[in-house]
Amino acid sequence: MKRFVQLLFIIIFAFSVNAQSKENLMEINQTWEKFYKAFETLDYNLMAEIHSEDLVRVSGGRRIIDYNTYISNYKVSYKRDKDAGQTNHISLRFFERINNGSNASERGIYKLVRNKGTTKEQAYYGQFHVLLKKKDGKWMITMDYDSSEGGTVGEDQYQNASAIDDFDKFIQQ
Numbered sequence: 001m002k003r004f005v006q007l008l009f010i011i012i013f014a015f016s017v018n019a020q021s022k023e024n025l026m027e028i029n030q031t032w033e034k035f036y037k038a039f040e041t042l043d044y045n046l047m048a049e050i051h052s053e054d055l056v057r058v059s060g061g062r063r064i065i066d067y068n069t070y071i072s073n074y075k076v077s078y079k080r081d082k083d084a085g086q087t088n089h090i091s092l093r094f095f096e097r098i099n100n101g102s103n104a105s106e107r108g109i110y111k112l113v114r115n116k117g118t119t120k121e122q123a124y125y126g127q128f129h130v131l132l133k134k135k136d137g138k139w140m141i142t143m144d145y146d147s148s149e150g151g152t153v154g155e156d157q158y159q160n161a162s163a164i165d166d167f168d169k170f171i172q173q
Contacts, residue, residue: 022167024099028106028132029164031139032092039090039112042078047071052133052140060126061147070144089113092128093161097170104132104139109158110146125153 031050038046048071055067065073081088094108112124131143147153162169 021101022171024101024104025097025167025170027134028097028099028104028139031132031141032164035092036090038074039088042082042088044071044074044078047074050139050141051144052135052142054142056143058143058145061145087115089116092164093158094164094166094170095161099132102134104134106130106132109153109161111155111158123155124148125155125158127153127157 034050053067057065057070090112096107098105107129114122126146126148128146132139
């Protein structure tokens with residue numbers, strides 16, 4: 001009986017250590033807040049801060065680039081947007097959020113609105129899959145994949161996914 005209780009304790013402890021929690025999701029959302037702010041302020045330094053230097057970026061399902069190329073691309077595009085008076089607002093909705101306290105996989109739909117509230121407003125949608133790793137207490141993006149899925153991703157898919165602060169669906173009981 002004592003052996004059974006010890007084994008049961010070990011199993012319960014192992015599952016509780018690896019189970020995702022609201023706290024983990026809230027910490028991951030701090031990374032997403034910086035991601036949002038980078039787009040809104042056109043600050044490539046924020047993008048550099050939240051991405052691992054080991055980043056694997058798969059862009060549009062067409063090519064793979066590394067951290068330096070990815071950040072350099074944002075540096076150039078954000079400068080161009082600033083010079084042109086372009087604004088960007090990005091938001092994410094999720095259909096999968098899995099983590100174990102040190103690694104996370106997040107999938108969903110993004111909506112990028114350029115020149116929001118103007119006659120030049122345009123919305124772009126895509127599906128994303130991001131892997132994050134917790135390093136020195138911060139969640140860093142290590143892999144970022146996105147695709148428009150052949151232009152089939154739109155407002156309906158975006159609305160059908162869960163809001164960034166809708167944690168209940170993703171917390172394992």
